[in-house]
Amino acid sequence: MKITEYWRSHQQWSKYLGQKGRVVATSMMEVAASDQSTLVPYAYVLVELEQEQGRISVMGAAGEQFMIGDQVELVLRKIKKEHQHEVIVYGLKATHLP
Amino acid sequence: MDIKVIGHYTGRFGELWEQSLTDLIKEGVQGVLADAQIDQSEIEAIFVANKAGGSFNEQRHLGALVSEQFTHFPPAMRVEGACASGGLAVAAASQALMSGLYKTVLVLGVEKMTDVNTGEASAILATAASREKEYGSTFPSLYALLANYHMVRYGTTREQLSSVVVKNHRHALTNPKAQFRKEFTIEQVNQSPLVASPLRLLDCSPISDGVAAVILSSKPSSRRTQILGFGQGQDTLALMDRQDLSQLRASTNAMQQALSRAHIKLTDIQAAEVHDCFSIAEILATEDLGFFPKGEAAAAIESGKTTIGGKVIINPSGGLKACGHPVGATGVKQVAFLSKLIEAGQFDCAAAHNVGGSGATAVVTILGEKRS
Secondary structure (H helix, E strand, C coil): CCHHHHHHHHCCHHHHCCCEEEEEEEEEECCCCHHHCCCCCEEEEEEEECCCCCEEEEEECCCCCCCCCCEEEEEEEECCCCCCCCCCCEEEEEEECC | CCEEEEEEEECCCECCCCCCHHHHHHHHHHHHHHHHCCCHHHCCEEEEECCCHHHHCCCCCHHHHHHCCCCCCCCEEEECECECHHHHHHHHHHHHHHHCCCCEEEEEEEEECCCCCHHHHHHHHHHHCCCCCCCCCCHHHHHHHHHHHHHHHHCCCHHHHHHHHHHHHHHHCCCCCCCCCCCCCHHHHHHCCEEECCEEHHHECCCCEEEEEEEEECCCCCCCEEEEEEEEEECCCCHHHCCCCCCCHHHHHHHHHHHHHHCCCHHHCCEEECCCCEHHHHHHHHHHCCCCCCCCHHHHHHCCCCCCCCCCEECCCCHHHHHCCCHHHHHHHHHHHHHHHHHCCCCCEEEEEEEECCCCEEEEEEEEECCC
């Protein structure tokens, strides 16, 4: 992810961070693109949002598995494998509600 | 619509280490000209289908690369619509012929994917998804979401997904150009490694190299196949913005347009090459194109209604799954393969269905015996 792309994407955080929703489709990824290759396995989920009219698709928080109907919250987590010479890239992920 | 397929060629699909992108292009041009039995000077324009030569091969400007294979350098352009590039190039070429600007044109689809590793290939392919809205996904994971939704909504089973794979690999046994001429059992598919649940390795089409080409002409010809109609549908790039996850609406719209232009009924179509980039994609396509009602295609495939002797033969080539999926070549290969079968008298009418991304673009081309 380019730094400019990262800067633009972080502007979406305030819109979605902390929003709750319901999982409408889910997959557990065992193979990922090179940016996420060290993060597998991780879930990828489609979430119907409670407040916003609409959906969002995001990675699931590390170590969590999801099923259709699960209640989740959007949180900030690392979304890309780290290189020593790069900034740590954070983004929105879904986690189960406590 | 008076457009004949006067030449067709499909190269072998697979991991073609010995051939470069340029080698594949040369093979396609020479092969299709030989089949058409025309002089190269008759090609008035070229439409090149390619998804990502700039990323896979660090080679852009593919129109010029194909045009320079001809001594008269016909005008050439590249058409890109992700995995639907081939279908779009055939549609663009058909439009050019219908306009009267040209009488005879070449459509060449090519992709050289195996010079990068799997992680790089996945990242390149993922650029056809929404970068801003689907970060962290891969195409297997996006189609896995569709599979998960379909399974819960319609009760589609793991075995039914596998039955798509088993059928298409069986079909590929008779296709000498197929990447995988090997049969699999339901159990072997069920036990292959998970890629993105519920999709397993054997649910996924492979990474492939390959070329396919057709020559289309509005001039009188003794060749048997013509394009009866075509249609193109569009939808949102990101799955999250779709109204209905159980349908690829672009496919439905493309088929309706194509049938209308062809002035035929869906029941006239005897065979179809559909875009089975994943097993669930064939189930969705078989429903979205109208061959079976929503929620009934998986059972129909499992019970043999889409193989030889069934209601409609789906993916006689082996589809993307077994024949291979060099993305830019796939849509052109579908048209080339069906043209060959129509010329051989196996079918009177058949459809090619080519999808880009997770269904944001879809093209349907209906081919049939020339009507005098």
